[in-house]
Amino acid sequence: MMVRLGHLVRRFVTSVRGRTPSGFDRQWADVFLSPGERGLWDRMSPADQAHSVDVARRVSAGLPDIDDVVIVAALMHDVGKIEADAGVTLRVLATLVGPLLSRSRLEAWSRLEAWSRLASHVHYPEIGASLLAEVGSDPLVCAWAGEHHDAPGLSSLDPAVAAGLRRADDAAS
Numbered sequence: 001m002m003v004r005l006g007h008l009v010r011r012f013v014t015s016v017r018g019r020t021p022s023g024f025d026r027q028w029a030d031v032f033l034s035p036g037e038r039g040l041w042d043r044m045s046p047a048d049q050a051h052s053v054d055v056a057r058r059v060s061a062g063l064p065d066i067d068d069v070v071i072v073a074a075l076m077h078d079v080g081k082i083e084a085d086a087g088v089t090l091r092v093l094a095t096l097v098g099p100l101l102s103r104s105r106l107e108a109w110s111r112l113e114a115w116s117r118l119a120s121h122v123h124y125p126e127i128g129a130s131l132l133a134e135v136g137s138d139p140l141v142c143a144w145a146g147e148h149h150d151a152p153g154l155s156s157l158d159p160a161v162a163a164g165l166r167r168a169d170d171a172a173s
Contacts, residue, residue: 019173020046025053032056032071036135041075043082051172052078058168063161070161073144074168076137080128080145125149 021029029052033041041049056074063070129146140157144165147155155162 019050021050021053025050029053029056029075032068032075034072034135034137037072037076037132037137037141040079040082040131040135044079045081048078048081052076054172055165055168058172059164062168063164066161066164069138069140070165072138073141074165076128076132076141077145077148077165077169078124078128079131080124080126083127083131084124 026049029041029049030038041052044052052075055077056071059066059074060071125146125148129142132142132145140161143156144162147157147162148165148169152163152166153159157165
Protein backbone atom coordinates (compact mmCIF):
# COMPACT_ATOMS: atom_id res chain seq x y z
CA MET A 1 0.00 0.00 0.00
CA MET A 2 1.34 3.37 -0.98
CA VAL A 3 0.71 6.05 1.66
CA ARG A 4 0.16 9.54 0.28
CA LEU A 5 0.64 11.94 3.19
CA GLY A 6 -1.02 15.07 1.77
CA HIS A 7 -4.11 13.09 0.85
CA LEU A 8 -4.27 11.51 4.30
CA VAL A 9 -3.91 14.85 6.10
CA ARG A 10 -6.73 16.40 4.02
CA ARG A 11 -8.97 13.38 4.69
CA PHE A 12 -8.23 13.58 8.43
CA VAL A 13 -9.16 17.27 8.58
CA THR A 14 -12.40 16.81 6.64
CA SER A 15 -13.35 13.76 8.74
CA VAL A 16 -12.87 15.72 11.95
CA ARG A 17 -14.94 18.59 10.56
CA GLY A 18 -17.81 16.19 9.81
CA ARG A 19 -18.19 16.95 6.11
CA THR A 20 -21.35 15.62 4.44
CA PRO A 21 -22.46 15.52 0.81
CA SER A 22 -25.11 17.97 -0.31
CA GLY A 23 -28.48 16.84 -1.64
CA PHE A 24 -27.27 17.85 -5.10
CA ASP A 25 -24.16 15.69 -4.66
CA ARG A 26 -26.33 12.71 -3.67
CA GLN A 27 -28.56 13.19 -6.73
CA TRP A 28 -25.50 13.51 -8.98
CA ALA A 29 -24.05 10.24 -7.63
CA ASP A 30 -27.42 8.54 -8.12
CA VAL A 31 -27.17 9.13 -11.87
CA PHE A 32 -24.15 6.82 -12.08
CA LEU A 33 -24.74 4.15 -9.42
CA SER A 34 -26.63 0.90 -9.89
CA PRO A 35 -29.14 0.02 -7.15
CA GLY A 36 -26.63 -2.39 -5.55
CA GLU A 37 -23.86 0.21 -5.65
CA ARG A 38 -26.20 2.84 -4.26
CA GLY A 39 -27.04 0.52 -1.35
CA LEU A 40 -23.33 0.22 -0.55
CA TRP A 41 -22.71 3.96 -1.07
CA ASP A 42 -25.55 4.75 1.36
CA ARG A 43 -23.70 2.73 4.04
CA MET A 44 -20.53 4.82 3.64
CA SER A 45 -19.88 7.52 6.22
CA PRO A 46 -21.00 11.01 5.18
CA ALA A 47 -17.34 12.13 5.04
CA ASP A 48 -16.47 9.20 2.74
CA GLN A 49 -19.50 9.96 0.55
CA ALA A 50 -18.48 13.62 0.25
CA HIS A 51 -14.90 12.57 -0.55
CA SER A 52 -16.10 10.12 -3.20
CA VAL A 53 -18.18 12.81 -4.93
CA ASP A 54 -15.21 15.18 -4.83
CA VAL A 55 -13.01 12.49 -6.43
CA ALA A 56 -15.63 11.66 -9.06
CA ARG A 57 -16.16 15.30 -10.02
CA ARG A 58 -12.39 15.78 -10.35
CA VAL A 59 -12.17 12.67 -12.53
CA SER A 60 -15.04 13.92 -14.66
CA ALA A 61 -13.31 17.29 -15.16
CA GLY A 62 -9.83 15.84 -15.63
CA LEU A 63 -10.72 12.98 -17.97
CA PRO A 64 -13.49 14.48 -20.13
CA ASP A 65 -13.83 11.56 -22.57
CA ILE A 66 -14.22 8.79 -19.99
CA ASP A 67 -16.96 6.23 -19.73
CA ASP A 68 -19.41 6.55 -16.83
CA VAL A 69 -17.91 3.39 -15.29
CA VAL A 70 -14.81 5.44 -14.37
CA ILE A 71 -17.06 7.87 -12.48
CA VAL A 72 -18.53 4.88 -10.61
CA ALA A 73 -15.00 3.66 -9.81
CA ALA A 74 -14.24 7.08 -8.31
CA LEU A 75 -17.49 7.10 -6.32
CA MET A 76 -16.97 3.59 -4.94
CA HIS A 77 -13.20 3.35 -4.35
CA ASP A 78 -13.44 3.61 -0.53
CA VAL A 79 -16.56 1.44 -0.08
CA GLY A 80 -14.64 -1.28 1.80
CA LYS A 81 -14.43 1.05 4.79
CA ILE A 82 -18.07 0.26 5.59
CA GLU A 83 -17.03 -3.15 6.93
CA ALA A 84 -14.45 -1.67 9.30
CA ASP A 85 -16.91 0.71 10.97
CA ALA A 86 -13.87 2.76 11.96
CA GLY A 87 -13.90 6.22 13.45
CA VAL A 88 -11.17 8.79 12.88
CA THR A 89 -8.90 7.44 15.63
CA LEU A 90 -8.99 3.87 14.35
CA ARG A 91 -8.42 5.05 10.77
CA VAL A 92 -5.32 6.98 11.84
CA LEU A 93 -4.03 3.98 13.79
CA ALA A 94 -4.65 1.62 10.86
CA THR A 95 -2.88 3.98 8.47
CA LEU A 96 0.15 4.28 10.72
CA VAL A 97 0.40 0.68 11.97
CA GLY A 98 -1.08 -1.31 9.08
CA PRO A 99 1.87 -1.06 6.69
CA LEU A 100 4.21 -2.27 9.45
CA LEU A 101 2.30 -5.50 10.08
CA SER A 102 2.61 -8.71 8.13
CA ARG A 103 -0.40 -10.14 6.32
CA SER A 104 -0.42 -13.17 8.64
CA ARG A 105 -0.44 -10.93 11.72
CA LEU A 106 -3.34 -8.91 10.32
CA GLU A 107 -5.25 -12.09 9.49
CA ALA A 108 -4.72 -13.35 13.05
CA TRP A 109 -5.88 -10.01 14.44
CA SER A 110 -8.99 -10.09 12.27
CA ARG A 111 -10.14 -13.11 14.29
CA LEU A 112 -9.80 -11.22 17.59
CA GLU A 113 -12.82 -9.10 18.37
CA ALA A 114 -10.79 -6.22 19.78
CA TRP A 115 -8.58 -5.96 16.68
CA SER A 116 -10.94 -7.03 13.89
CA ARG A 117 -11.97 -3.49 12.97
CA LEU A 118 -8.32 -2.42 12.69
CA ALA A 119 -7.55 -5.39 10.44
CA SER A 120 -10.69 -4.70 8.37
CA HIS A 121 -9.67 -1.10 7.85
CA VAL A 122 -6.19 -2.09 6.72
CA HIS A 123 -7.75 -4.53 4.22
CA TYR A 124 -10.61 -2.26 3.13
CA PRO A 125 -9.50 -2.07 -0.53
CA GLU A 126 -9.81 -5.85 -0.96
CA ILE A 127 -13.05 -5.87 1.05
CA GLY A 128 -14.48 -3.13 -1.16
CA ALA A 129 -13.58 -5.00 -4.34
CA SER A 130 -15.41 -8.08 -3.00
CA LEU A 131 -18.49 -6.09 -1.96
CA LEU A 132 -18.68 -4.49 -5.39
CA ALA A 133 -18.31 -7.84 -7.15
CA GLU A 134 -21.18 -9.19 -5.02
CA VAL A 135 -23.53 -6.45 -6.30
CA GLY A 136 -22.45 -6.95 -9.91
CA SER A 137 -20.29 -3.87 -10.41
CA ASP A 138 -18.23 -3.54 -13.55
CA PRO A 139 -14.80 -5.25 -13.28
CA LEU A 140 -13.08 -1.85 -13.63
CA VAL A 141 -14.96 -0.55 -10.56
CA CYS A 142 -14.02 -3.66 -8.55
CA ALA A 143 -10.40 -3.46 -9.69
CA TRP A 144 -9.98 0.20 -8.74
CA ALA A 145 -11.51 -0.34 -5.31
CA GLY A 146 -8.97 -3.09 -4.68
CA GLU A 147 -5.98 -1.35 -6.28
CA HIS A 148 -6.33 2.34 -5.47
CA HIS A 149 -3.58 2.25 -2.83
CA ASP A 150 -1.16 0.25 -4.98
CA ALA A 151 1.93 1.96 -6.31
CA PRO A 152 1.59 3.60 -9.75
CA GLY A 153 2.20 1.09 -12.50
CA LEU A 154 0.77 -1.86 -10.55
CA SER A 155 -2.85 -1.24 -11.49
CA SER A 156 -4.64 -3.52 -13.94
CA LEU A 157 -6.46 -0.47 -15.34
CA ASP A 158 -5.46 1.51 -18.40
CA PRO A 159 -2.48 3.61 -17.16
CA ALA A 160 -4.12 6.93 -18.14
CA VAL A 161 -7.35 6.04 -16.30
CA ALA A 162 -5.47 4.83 -13.21
CA ALA A 163 -3.34 7.99 -13.18
CA GLY A 164 -6.42 10.20 -13.50
CA LEU A 165 -8.21 8.38 -10.69
CA ARG A 166 -5.11 8.55 -8.48
CA ARG A 167 -4.62 12.30 -9.13
CA ALA A 168 -8.25 12.99 -8.33
CA ASP A 169 -8.12 10.95 -5.10
CA ASP A 170 -4.87 12.62 -4.02
CA ALA A 171 -6.27 16.11 -4.64
CA ALA A 172 -9.69 15.55 -3.10
CA SER A 173 -10.55 16.35 0.47
